[in-house]
Amino acid sequence: MKKSLLMDVIEGKNLSFAQKNKLIIQLSLPTIFAQISTIIMEYIDASMVGRLGANDSASIGLVSSTIWLLTGLSSSFNAGFTVLMTHCIGANEKKEARNIMKQGFLVCLTLSVIVSIVSIVLSPILPVWLKGNVEIIKNASNYLKIYSFFIPFHCMNVMASFCLQASGNMKIPSIFNILMCLLNVILNYYFIFPAGLNMGVKGASLATGLSIVFCMICLLFFIFYKSEILSFQKKERISWDLITIKRAFQIGFPVTIESALTSLSYIVFTRIVAPLGTLSIAANSFAITAESLCYMPAYGIANAATTIIGQTLGARREDMTISFAYIITFFTVIMMSFSGCLLYFFSQEMIQVLTPDIEVQNIAVSILKIEAFAEPLYGASIVCAGIFRGAKDTLSSTRFNFISMWLVRLPLAYIMSLQYGLKGAWISMCLELCFRGSLFLFRLFRKTWLSYGLIIKIN
Template identity: 40%
Template sequence: MSRKDTGKILASMLKSTEYISCGAKIRLILAMAFPAMCAQISQILMHYIDASMVGQLGPLQSAAVGLVSSSIWLIGGICLAVVSGFAVQVAQNIGACKLIKARAATSMGFFCLITLSLLLSVVSAVSADRVPYILGGTEDIAPMASSYFLIYMCAFPVLVMNMYAASLLQATGNIRTPSLLNIGVCILDVIFNFIFIFPTRRFEILGCTLTLPGFHMGITGVAAGTALAEGVICVIMLWMLLVRNEQLHIRREKLYISPPVIFRAFRISAPICLDHLATTGAMVASVAIVSVLGTRAIAAHSFAITAESFCYMIGYGTAFAGTSVIGQCVGARRRDLARNFTVIITVIGVGMMTLAAVVMYVTAPVLIGLLTPDEEIRELGTAILRIEAFAEPLYGASILIAGCMRGAGDTMIPGLMNSGTMWLIRIPLSLLLVKTMGLQGVWVAMALELCIRGCLFLLRLRGDGWLKACDRKKSAV
């Protein structure tokens, strides 16, 4: 199956009244999920290389980036939730062949996201000096963390526009284009970071001397390189969406503010936003818990999260495909396909994450070792990464099922399950176990919470609650 045809193939399945084989559905999901997984893995590889570059600067610089990373995720998740509110509507309207409404939702999304991202960028820039200290940072790392945070958040609106354009292309069933462009972000990020972080250097290759320019910006070069890479790809992404895309390209249609579209986006995105605030807030709290253990514990915690991302981003890539597929199934009023595709997506994703978890457990010393030359950080990072490997299959189940239910517009209960297990299980257990087990205790608490969360999502998948939400969307599209 050609990846270029996935959108058209899905549309034909939704219109067909004949039996669709399980093999055809699996091939469609794999064709849509594979480029998304590659993009997610390449992004993690980008962060991995970035972390390795920063690790070469020293443990203080690594700790500075790790200190504010969770806060950046927190702010980014707010806009990601709003992106989902509009992208789900676009997918559902495309599934229902209501392209004018799909374009109306697209334009409303641009207006709301530009306004929100600019506001968050200004607030973050003003408070950049105080954020590291609020998170428990000490005088030796707080100034570096503040500079990194400031540069990154000044470029935040560009990152949000890139995110929104990619989500809309995925909503049309075109997973390949945004995935390839996101891989391009990763490649440019590595190149730019190498130039911005380090000083000008000379290399001898086959007797020839090559000079590689560098600005020697250190930790701030990481944020500057990422911002520039996102800006270049954002221009291309918007062109592919607004000029080249068949369903959503700009037409001579009257643009107007549509309160129903905004209200529906709020109804979908508000639970996602609250969930992300609660879960990422719990991650910030975890960083605060870890920070009392010292600089090397913070660095090991940050490196292990980066290394673990290779595993769970496979699930997120498949979940993105699931959101698009289920959204269009709901728009086409195909309840049967919505449930069937969700089960297939969950089985495929959990299987791949299980294999990835085995690889992660075996290669943990190598994954952490590539990030830092510090032996103590390597040993600590390896230990906690192997603890987390046992939770990856059930963690994958929660990611995949939540992504599919998001496409159906069912976001409230999944959000409550995510945030509830974080604050009622992970944080209390972390506070209890950190006293006796140190950093390993924090990661034991994390693994147990993820396993419980996965079981809850599997139980919800067996029921009909999320399908009732799917049915209610029939009259809303």
């Protein structure tokens, strides 16, 4: 049914309100489940390491924002290629979509290898620059170095998932990502604890990396041999098209800059928090993990939004594009409002799963209750970014994230942390997320983002 509804859009047929909602749900649910499973994996990861003590938890928390920068940077390379793919598929140009995909894989692999090498070289230096305590620097460096080796595999895994999603197949990436999470739990137990290899923090990083490799292999096999739209076709050779690569970089470069600026802001935020002590670093890390269970489903909907918006614009269905954009945004805000309520009332239970340390629990719970109020507008910013990306409007998201993160959150966090500690830093985060969501909603309702998808056309 999902396939036929997408084909109805491509063929110019109208969908009822109920059919639009059904299509959104069908495309969103698999990615939501995949995002939730990823967060559960992080929960289990953090919980297992948390059993080793506050120092080991803090060592991972210290470099987590750096890892987000590296993985986000390498993963963002694929954005331009996958957006172009959605438009080609929407225009029923499947051969061109496959050629764009092949070029994207090779370009992204090359760039991610460079990121990996740079990260490995810098891994002994970064924990010191982040002002980590002496007792956690060594473990933080080891965790970062091991994870950095797997960055190219992570990039290929994300690229494969996005390619399948661009073709309208949300189910397969979700299934393999869930399997990746289950494998990570098993490997964690074996690599971290004395019953297995007793590698501690290094074992946690290695287990995550090997799980990513497994998922990547499965997804690539499905794409090249099983996918109806993307699989290898006889006599089809890769055709290097510099115009297509240029367009992909025009679309993807703002996403890369956005990812870098956002992740760098997380690193600076961690640096602001680090002088507050080991307990604050650990509480900050656990609170971020706990909150992600609430907002990551919005990223799943955003992925579905990119596919729907890209294919409707590729089919030149402007009226349907606007309708889908509004319905998706409304649905996300309602869902995130509910998530915010859960975060506020069950923050204690969520943190207890992650750490047995009472002091860390108390600090983390207090800041989560603050953050709960930002969830609806945070969700709006996430899904609007997915909508704009589907329309090839990636620059506006970069602008909004830069303004809100660097001109609002970080200055406020620094000032308020001096007076109110970690709570002050998280109050600034809450205010910034509300401001960011308002910016995205303003642009959504102005509809200027539509022009990007309608003007730029692949020849």
